[in-house]
Amino acid sequence: MTDKGNDEAVPRVTEQMREVIAEEVGKAIENSLSGFIDKIQTTVLSVVDERIKKLEDSASSAKEKLVERKGCSYKEFMACKPPLYNGEVDPIVCQRWLSDIEGVFERTHCDANDFVAYGTGQLRGQAKDWWDNKKKEIGSEEAKAMTWDEFKVPFLKHHSPKAVINRIKEEFIQLRQKGESIDKITGTFLDKLRFCDELVTTEEQKVYYYYNMLSAEYREFMTPSKYETLTEIINAAREREIELKKQIERGERRTQVVNPSPTKKARVSDSSKKQEGKNSTPSCKVCGKGHKGECRFKDKPCPICGKTGHTAVLCPGKVSVCYKCYQPGHKKSECPELSGKKEDKGAHTEAPKAKARSFQLTAVEAKTEPDVVSGKESGTSSGHAGGDIRGKGVL
Template identity: 25%
Template sequence: MIDQGVTAALAAHDATRNGDDSHTSRTGVRRTERVARECTYQDFMKYQPVYFKGTKGVVELTQWFERMETVFHISNCFMDNQIKFSTCTLLADALTWWNSHVRIVGQDVVYAMTWTDLRKKMTDKYYLRNKIKKLKVKLWNLKVKGTDVTRYNQQFQDLALLCVRMFPEESEKVERYVGGLPDMIQGSVVASKPKAMQEATEMASELMDKKINTVVERHAENKRMFENTSRNNQNQQRQENKRQNTGRAYTAGSGDKKLYAGSKPLCPKCNYNHNGLCTPKCYKCNKFGHLGQNCRSFECVNPGSNQRGNGTGQGPTCFECGVRDTSRRTAQN
């Protein structure tokens, strides 16, 4: 009886110590039991869930679903509070619709719903068939604009998420994605045989970046070549103009006479272009039209003339023009 009483006391003591996060009686290992703390509404809102107005259709609704499920996970929100907390983010038309539904079925019924039930009800409300059909057509005709593969990836993933039933298999989605890529990278992506969307998008982005870098480098090289060619042409033109200006200056400085452009022959006697005999020139006054013996000028304009008497008493004679100086004879008389 004593042994049974001691055994029972030890068992009770061990049970009490295990509940107090202590060591076990036999193994000596510390046993920790963590109890998850209940998520409050303030804890839930700290993770910034998005709001839903119901004005942008299926795209807005899909984004709201994804963000809400992420907040549920990281905030450790219990299933009993998921409907209460998530419906607090409804605004505008979506809030009006939800309040009407609550008045019809009652709060006990709506808050007893699961998150799956709420998703289905809101999908039936905002996933209109005609809009889904338009989105499917848009997804099927979606292609890369220019070289913006990043935007194409985002649009394709958003539309594929909305049109889940359009691609039952991952391979079908990859095939449609590759079909919208430009020809410059489509063949390389097909050759790599991607099996998942992530692999296909990463390959397409990497190939497009390489193509863009190649085009940029080629453009820069062509620009440098064009600038060098233009600079060389300018230097050649500048040197040619300099040579022409030098030739003009040399021609202008070598003689004051302008070249004769007429049809009259050059006279070897007077070195002028004319027809017939030379026009007579007076050696006394250096004028054309008369000879020295008929000159009426009283003084000889040739300062270099060597004057001397001829012994006749009639005055010296200019050896250049042949005219006697009669003024000296008059003075002697």
């Protein structure tokens, strides 16, 4: 009995030991596995960080190489189709070419040292002749070392002279719409506006000059004080143009003739003069024109001072602009520059006048003098020589 009981107790002890061993081994594996995972994670992160650093280094080196590679080749420059210039002595055409060619410089990332070489390659005709003469004048080495800003100084002086710019300023002040479309007259207005920075300094002044340029069929339905920017009044003029075209299509308005022939213009002026002679009416105090009935500008505010009762032409607060110095406050005839020149010229040219002297002769001396003409000799019926004596001369 005893041996049999011992035999049954041994398997029980063995099973318990196996369970304990398995539990200990599981704990040991679990502890070692967590450390192993941490080790693997640390290793992977270090490898990833190293790879990222290498990529950053390669990207920075590529960027540095790209920065070092400044400029562009002439082939890349010509691929952008830079504009040509034929040498027109026209500030508008000249400065537009400069703006376009500088835009190509910017798009192609052209090196500043190549601006003159690439830009002058687009000169043709008289412009190329001018540049060839300029290079002979300053020397080839100086021409190669010239910067773009240094090039523009003589270029603008020759192709955009001050006298022509002053003429453009006068044309801008006197610009009036005479049947042209809104887009065409607006293009002309903007081209000339570029040269009037000292004359038109604010957006309000731009609106005023644009409104004053439009014909009466546009201005009578527009109020410049309503528009804050030049774009707003241009869009309003386009809307008015569409309405006028619809009226012409409906037969409510006649098409305005642009630049009529001299014969037709003379006929129109003669007929208008005859009509004015027949229907002569006093000038209106509001608009200054002769018409019947109440003036339609009576309740419209003046674009200059904002008050009613007069138009911009008759506004007492209207500031006149001098066409000589382009300064407000006086006219060209009152310009101090012109008055100073006139005074200097008068001081140099004025000469003292000689005083007149007369000689008196007696009747005896008159008979002996050959230069004296008497009434008897000239065919008159004078009675005696003394009354016919005339002076010998005035010195």
